[in-house]
Amino acid sequence: MTPERISEKMSSISHTEYDLPHLNNKEHIIDALTNAKDIWNRDRKMIKQDLNKDKFPAYLVDNADRFKDFIA
Incomplete structure (x- = not known):
């Protein structure tokens, strides 16, 4: 997802204080x-998770190419 699209989403879904x-x-x-x-x-750190069926739904893992704009 592009920074511009993220900005658009932030404006449409975030609380006004954010x-x-x-x-x-x-x-x-x-x-x-x-x-x-x-x-x-916020006081949080994002971590990259390996995309595997132990941590994520099988459908997401099996169709990762369909969701490439949302997962790294």
Whole structure:
């Protein structure tokens, strides 16, 4: 998903306290994604999980190519 699309989603779904210019901009979104930070600057760290059937639904694993815009 592109930073622009993420920004659009943030504007449409986030609580108003999170739809702020310093959070909802391309540079911040790219930084958050690149450095595994929470996009809303909450005290959380994102971790990359291996896509396997032990942790994810078989349908997602078997059809990963269909969801490539949403999973890394």
